[in-house]
Amino acid sequence: MNGYSGHSGLGSALELKGITKAYRRGKDRIPVLNDISLRVSAGEFVTLLGPSGSGKSTLFRLIGGVERPDSGRIFIEGKDTTGQRGLISYMPQQAALFPWLSVADNISSALMTAGTSKKEAKEQAAEWLERIRLGGVAKEYPHVLSGGMQQRVSFLRALLMRRDIMCLDEPFAALDALTRADMQRWLLELWEADRRSVLFVTHSIEEALLLSDRIYVLSPAPATVLSEIVVPFERPRRASVWTDPSFVELKLEVLRLLEQGK
Amino acid sequence: MGNKTLRSFLLPTLALIAFIGVWQAICEIFQIDTFTIPSPWDIAGTMYEDSALLAKHALATMNLALIGLGLGLVFGLVVAVILHLVLPLREALAPFLILSQNVPLIALGPLLMIWFGFGITPKLILLVLVCFFPITLSVLVGLGQAEPQLREYLGMIGASKWERLRRLEFPASLTYLFSGLKIAATYVVSSAIVAEWLGANMGIGYYLNFKWKGFDQPAVFASIVCVIALSLLFYYAVVLAERLVVRWKPRPQGDWKGAST
Ligand SMILES: Nc1ncnc2c1ncn2[C@@H]1O[C@H](COP(=O)(O)OP(=O)(O)O)[C@@H](O)[C@H]1O
Ligand SMILES: [Mg+2]
Numbered sequence: 001m002n003g004y005s006g007h008s009g010l011g012s013a014l015e016l017k018g019i020t021k022a023y024r025r026g027k028d029r030i031p032v033l034n035d036i037s038l039r040v041s042a043g044e045f046v047t048l049l050g051p052s053g054s055g056k057s058t059l060f061r062l063i064g065g066v067e068r069p070d071s072g073r074i075f076i077e078g079k080d081t082t083g084q085r086g087l088i089s090y091m092p093q094q095a096a097l098f099p100w101l102s103v104a105d106n107i108s109s110a111l112m113t114a115g116t117s118k119k120e121a122k123e124q125a126a127e128w129l130e131r132i133r134l135g136g137v138a139k140e141y142p143h144v145l146s147g148g149m150q151q152r153v154s155f156l157r158a159l160l161m162r163r164d165i166m167c168l169d170e171p172f173a174a175l176d177a178l179t180r181a182d183m184q185r186w187l188l189e190l191w192e193a194d195r196r197s198v199l200f201v202t203h204s205i206e207e208a209l210l211l212s213d214r215i216y217v218l219s220p221a222p223a224t225v226l227s228e229i230v231v232p233f234e235r236p237r238r239a240s241v242w243t244d245p246s247f248v249e250l251k252l253e254v255l256r257l258l259e260q261g262k
Numbered sequence: 263m264g265n266k267t268l269r270s271f272l273l274p275t276l277a278l279i280a281f282i283g284v285w286q287a288i289c290e291i292f293q294i295d296t297f298t299i300p301s302p303w304d305i306a307g308t309m310y311e312d313s314a315l316l317a318k319h320a321l322a323t324m325n326l327a328l329i330g331l332g333l334g335l336v337f338g339l340v341v342a343v344i345l346h347l348v349l350p351l352r353e354a355l356a357p358f359l360i361l362s363q364n365v366p367l368i369a370l371g372p373l374l375m376i377w378f379g380f381g382i383t384p385k386l387i388l389l390v391l392v393c394f395f396p397i398t399l400s401v402l403v404g405l406g407q408a409e410p411q412l413r414e415y416l417g418m419i420g421a422s423k424w425e426r427l428r429r430l431e432f433p434a435s436l437t438y439l440f441s442g443l444k445i446a447a448t449y450v451v452s453s454a455i456v457a458e459w460l461g462a463n464m465g466i467g468y469y470l471n472f473k474w475k476g477f478d479q480p481a482v483f484a485s486i487v488c489v490i491a492l493s494l495l496f497y498y499a500v501v502l503a504e505r506l507v508v509r510w511k512p513r514p515q516g517d518w519k520g521a522s523t
Binding site: 061064087088098161 | 508
């Protein structure tokens with residue numbers, strides 16, 4: 001299509017090729033990403049697992065087109081989209097809901113930014129809030145919601161924005177352990193019913209193993225891909241895989257990888 | 263809560279009544295003549311006798327101040343948005359913004375009247391000049407204060423600069439806008455008085471000028487009472503408007519009055 005020699009194959013929602021990025025701090029150049037290549041197939045749930053500060057959010061900013069890589073290319077649906085904005089949907093660590101918009105308007109106005117008509121956006125927001133049993137708070141301002149409920153709204157906002165790839169940046173990291181486990185089950189169920197292409201970031205090994213089809217393990221900054229792990233557990237996946245012996249084995253393997261990467 | 267509101271209303275009222283009582287007592291005990299300091303009773307008498315006239319002039323002043331505040335608000339907002347969007351312009355014009363507030367009204371007023379005549383135009387220019395500054399300044403701060411996380415989110419989903427302004431920066435600056443508007447609302451009435459004093463045939467400023475030249479002190483004080491009443495009216499209208507517009511926040515419990523407690 002664009003004549004690029006490394007053109008990705010069909011069925012690839014997102015592909016990164018040789019992404020390198022450094023920040024300048026005073027006179028110093030601080031490398032953050034070092035030759036990162038990875039891909040997310042259509043309908044696949046892929047996780048980036050790496051220690052904090054390894055450059056995962058930076059990678060998201062590049063995919064989102066907010067910043068440009070120093071070298072390397074980004075492909076979305078096979079097209080070179082390096083530096084282009086408005087192609088992904090995004091869920092940040094903090095829910096980032098607009099305090100002056102009701103829960104429903106938070107969702108619909110994001111959809112409108114993505115080009116959905118006002119009428120359709122409102123209908124979708126109302127229908128889905130009902131479906132995830134948050135219909136009762138649709139008209140409330142976000143500050144009355146608990147952290148977990150806010151994250152559900154934030155996830156829904158990303159899910160309904162029909163873009164080719166969903167980028168979720170440590171969405172549950174700020175939640176307490178119980179809410180977090182609850183949210184993981186909830187997300188799993190929702191995602192398995194509507195398989196979207198997801199790039200998910202976490203620094204929790206269990207979370208990565210529970211949710212993903214594949215995991216890229218990253219080294220500390222400057223981040224490189226240490227290893228790619230295919231998660232073998234069948235779908236639909238239940239939280240009971242936690243106790244599966246091979247789950248524990250895999251967890252230890254990833255832990256060893258992360259240790260070696262230091 | 264209800265108790266607190268009652269107190270915050272009751273205590274100032276009691277203080278006011280006490281103040282007026284002491285004033286009246288001093289005037290009577292020391293036999294101060296009306297020409298030097300009129301007693302509250304004398305002022306009230308004058309206000310009653312002149313009530314039709316005062317109402318007419320107060321209405322004219324209110325009208326002038328309201329239009330001035332409205333135009334000042336629009337002008338202040340436009341200037342703030344332009345300065346926010348165009349950084350070089352902000353840097354270039356910042357000194358002039360402050361300079362605009364250093365020209366005394368009584369120097370500028372007569373000049374404006376030479377240029378624009380004795381109609382409403384020079385008076386409105388004067389009022390806009392007074393009102394736009396606190397609004398521009400506070401909105402400019404507010405536009406830059408929007409939460410970085412929300413800014414980042416909009417960037418990631420590809421919102422344009424304009425969308426960011428409309429969806430994030432402007433709503434985030436509304437509380438700032440209202441604090442600027444409160445300051446403008448407090449100043450606009452007394453500025454309208456100055457404008458009317460300089461040349462008008464209507465308004466409290468005109469009435470004041472007229473009575474002052476006639477050494478009618480109770481009437482001068484009556485004008486002051488009108489100015490205070492109008493200023494309070496404007497201020498609380500803004501407070502009310504803020505409550506109606508900024509509804510997403512839990513109401514702040516203590517404002518500046520309660521800051522030290
Ligand atoms: N705008 C920036 N300027 C300079 N350094 C940055 C900037 N953004 C991130 N960094 C640095 O890049 C490194 C990776 O940050 P980040 O991508 O946020 O990591 P992660 O999301 O994996 O925790 C950190 O050391 C951080 O200090
Ligand atoms: Mg991060």
